[in-house]
Amino acid sequence: MVxxxxxxxxxxxxxxxxxxxxxxxxxxTLALFGKAFNDNRYxxxxxxxxxxxxxxxxxGLQERARMLIGKVRAATAGRLLLVYLVLRQATSxxxxxxxxxxxQMVRPLVAPMAEGAAEKDQGEISDETRFRIRGMAAATDNxxxxxxxxxxxxxGSIVLIVGFLEQAGIKVEALxxxxxxxxxxxxxxxxxxxxxxxxxxxxxxxxxxxxxx
Amino acid sequence: MITLDHAYVLVGLMxxxxxxxxxxxxxxxxRVRNTLFWGLVAVSMLFGAKLGGLxxxxxxxxxxxxxxxxxxxxxxxxxxxxxxxxxxxxxxxxALFLPALIIPVVAVGGTLAAKYTDAGKWxxxxxxxxxxxxxxxxxxxxxxxxxxxxxxxxxxxQEGRRLMDSIGWAALLPQMLASLGAVxxxxxxxxxxxxxxxxxxxxxxxxxxxxxxxxxxxxxTIVMGNAFAAFPVMTAAIGLPLVVHxxxxxxxIVCAIGMLxxxxxxxxxxxxxxxxxxxxxxxxxxxxxxxxxxxxxAQAPTAAVMLLVNIVLMYALAFRF
Numbered sequence: 001m002v003x004x005x006x007x008x009x010x011x012x013x014x015x016x017x018x019x020x021x022x023x024x025x026x027x028x029t030l031a032l033f034g035k036a037f038n039d040n041r042y043x044x045x046x047x048x049x050x051x052x053x054x055x056x057x058x059x060g061l062q063e064r065a066r067m068l069i070g071k072v073r074a075a076t077a078g079r080l081l082l083v084y085l086v087l088r089q090a091t092s093x094x095x096x097x098x099x100x101x102x103x104q105m106v107r108p109l110v111a112p113m114a115e116g117a118a119e120k121d122q123g124e125i126s127d128e129t130r131f132r133i134r135g136m137a138a139a140t141d142n143x144x145x146x147x148x149x150x151x152x153x154x155x156g157s158i159v160l161i162v163g164f165l166e167q168a169g170i171k172v173e174a175l176x177x178x179x180x181x182x183x184x185x186x187x188x189x190x191x192x193x194x195x196x197x198x199x200x201x202x203x204x205x206x207x208x209x210x211x212x213x
Numbered sequence: 214m215i216t217l218d219h220a221y222v223l224v225g226l227m228x229x230x231x232x233x234x235x236x237x238x239x240x241x242x243x244r245v246r247n248t249l250f251w252g253l254v255a256v257s258m259l260f261g262a263k264l265g266g267l268x269x270x271x272x273x274x275x276x277x278x279x280x281x282x283x284x285x286x287x288x289x290x291x292x293x294x295x296x297x298x299x300x301x302x303x304x305x306x307x308a309l310f311l312p313a314l315i316i317p318v319v320a321v322g323g324t325l326a327a328k329y330t331d332a333g334k335w336x337x338x339x340x341x342x343x344x345x346x347x348x349x350x351x352x353x354x355x356x357x358x359x360x361x362x363x364x365x366x367x368x369x370x371q372e373g374r375r376l377m378d379s380i381g382w383a384a385l386l387p388q389m390l391a392s393l394g395a396v397x398x399x400x401x402x403x404x405x406x407x408x409x410x411x412x413x414x415x416x417x418x419x420x421x422x423x424x425x426x427x428x429x430x431x432x433x434t435i436v437m438g439n440a441f442a443a444f445p446v447m448t449a450a451i452g453l454p455l456v457v458h459x460x461x462x463x464x465x466i467v468c469a470i471g472m473l474x475x476x477x478x479x480x481x482x483x484x485x486x487x488x489x490x491x492x493x494x495x496x497x498x499x500x501x502x503x504x505x506x507x508x509x510x511a512q513a514p515t516a517a518v519m520l521l522v523n524i525v526l527m528y529a530l531a532f533r534f
Contacts, residue, residue: 027267029396034270036395038261040388043487044254045220045344047377047384048227048351049316054372055358056313058293060302064309067302098320098347102492103376108313111496131498135507138492139480142508143515146476150469157441161468164445168453172465180469180530187522192515 049104061108066116075117077133078199081140084110085196088144089189093151100141111137121200122207129203136199140192147188150181216338218262220348225258231374234367235288242286247378250279254385273389280382287378290371312358319350380494386438386486394442406433407450416451419460420528426451427524430471431478438484440475447471462531470531474523480516481509 053061069075091099100106111134118125118133125133149155153174162174232251235241253276261269293301302309323346326333337345359369377384410429416422429451433443452471456462479485483504493501493508500506505513 030270030274031266032270032399033392033396034264034268034273035266036392037273037388038257038264038266038269039395040391041221041258041261042217042341042344043387043391044224044228044258044384045217045341045348047380048220048224048348050376051227051369051373052312052316052351052354052358054376055355055362055364055369056309058298058364058368058372059305059309059362060293060298060300061309061313063299063302064305064307068307096317096321098324098343099317102488102495104313104316106492107495109310127499131496131507132511134496134498135493135511138489138496138508139511139515141492142480142488142512146479147473147519150473157444157472158469160441160444161465161472164448165464165468168449170457170464172468176465177469180466181473183526183530184470184473184519184523187526188515188519191518191522195515 046101046103053103053108056108062112065109065112066119069113069116070120072117072120076121076200077114077118077136077203078196080114080117081110081136081199082193082196084137085140085144085189085192088141089148089185092145092148093185095149095152095155097145097149097152097155100145102138102141106137106141110141118200118203122204125203126207129207132203132206136196140196143188143192147181147185151178151185153178214338215336215345215349217341217345220345221258221261223348223352225255227370227373228258228377229255230370231255231377234290234370234374235378238288238290241288243283246279246282247285247288250276250285251377253279273392276385280385285378285381287381288374290375292372292375308361312354312361315354315357316347316350319353320347322346323349376495379497380491383486383490383494386484386490390438390442390484390486394437394439397437397442398445402446404449406446407454410450411455416455419456419462419532422451422455422460423462423528423531424524426456426467426471427474427520427527430475431481431520434475434478435482435484438479438482438486440472440479443475443478444468444472447475456527456531460532462527463534466531466534467527470523470527474520474527477516477520477523480512483509 069080088100091097114133114137115125115130118129150157152158158174158178161177162172165172228251232248232255235244235251236248238244241247253272257269257272264272320343323333323337324343327337327339327342327346337349355369410425414421414425416425426447429447430440430443433447434440437443448468448471452467453464456467457464479488483490483506489506489508490501493506498507
């Protein structure tokens with residue numbers, strides 16, 4: 001907000017305006033900002049999930065997620081998040097970006113499941129381990145989304161690229177742009193996948209160190 | 214037809230309910246501040262289109278003022294305790310997942326229906342289709358959950374308020390940053406940044422230009438919190454004039470990988486609030502207010518490697534195809 005007003009007023013300073021002109025530039029910038037703010041209200045629609053998720057949490061949704069994963073013999077936090085990374089990247093690449101997300105998937109399901117898997121794997125876990133798992137769960141959702149969605153041709157960033165190039169007089173096909181997002185998507189899967197593969201080991205050795213200290 | 218305006222009214226009424234309950238909540242640590250804050254957000258959702266540019270600008274100033282006067286507290290309405298939750302989870306079984314799963318299923322199904330069927334086109338408006346379908350999914354899941362669980366009447370709003378308070382100020386950041394991007398675009402900040410960069414660093418080889426473009430995308434995204442805002446600026450400054458026109462890079466490849474280099478920056482910054490701050494709040498991380506919180510720390514190694522990978526990929530691919 002401050003940055004916006006400074007930008008607007010500075011633009012007027014550069015143009016060499018007097019005091020009244022600066023005031024007008026400030027007011028104009030405020031109006032411009034207000035209009036953009038109003039145009040961008042759609043961010044808030046996501047919050048409609050909160051009452052439902054809150055209600056289900058009240059009935060033990062997170063506890064149930066932990067119990068479910070606790071029964072799966074092979075489950076560990078790292079392996080579970082690796083499976084989620086695959087699903088998140090694949091569904092995003094098909095344009096199904098709203099299948100994941102922090103309020104609707106990570107908090108109620110993915111994070112509690114990963115915690116449950118770690119408890120199954122290691123017994124009691126420390127708060128530090130718990131928060132690390134939660135951070136990694138959120139990170140995995142973001143990384144899966146970012147490096148999956150650009151493969152889908154109708155996603156915002158591809159539309160932005162095609163529109164921008166068209167304004168600059170260069171015609172490209174959306175499909176051609178999204179095709180070149182694939183090498184990065186594969187690399188991201190390998191890099192984050194390897195990190196998740198070793199995540200259980202990292203957690204275990206952190207737990208041992210924590211116990212000795 | 215269901216349009217964005219209907220969704221805004223629904224969100225507005227929900228947040229208004231949060232504000233009213235906060236006003237009635239004597240135990241709330243920052244009762245007046247939170248009531249005013251969510252009240253103003255509700256006004257923006259319900260009447261924003263009628264306020265005009267300047268009116269909305271003043272409303273944002275008021276929101277900033279409230280946020281700047283001090284921390285916003287979190288409500289602790291009566292809810293179930295840990296033991297009670299375990300007991301209920303055992304009783305309800307895996308059916309507890311069903312209402313939560315209704316949301317993405319309706320969101321995806323609705324989006325596809327609106328794109329490919331006539332009935333869908335008739336039902337759901339053409340702009341921000343996915344978000345409208347998501348809102349619809351929430352509504353259906355909500356009624357399903359209420360019909361099945363039969364909670365106390367005030368419970369949905371109280372539970373929702375508890376979660377909304379834990380997100381707090383961060384709920385507004387994405388909207389603020391998008392608006393800031395609009396101001397930057399109108400004042401041609403991009404042109405100024407581009408001139409500054411090229412005058413400081415002599416970008417004489419394709420590799421240097423690629424590095425400057427990718428690193429610039431990541432850095433500017435860290436500052437702006439949004440790769441979409443950084444993209445027009447950095448591409449107009451370095452990507453098009455140098456990598457594409459001077460050194461002959463393929464524009465589709467340069468732009469596709471350049472955008473992904475920007476995403477590496479998104480993973481590293483608290484300015485990307487909806488990806489990095491909202492989840493830290495939602496997951497109750499102890500360092501959620503730190504600039505380098507647990508979510509960003511978990512992402513940083515992947516983001517750093519991926520920035521390098523994007524540079525290598527752009528250099529290897531853009532001048533060959």
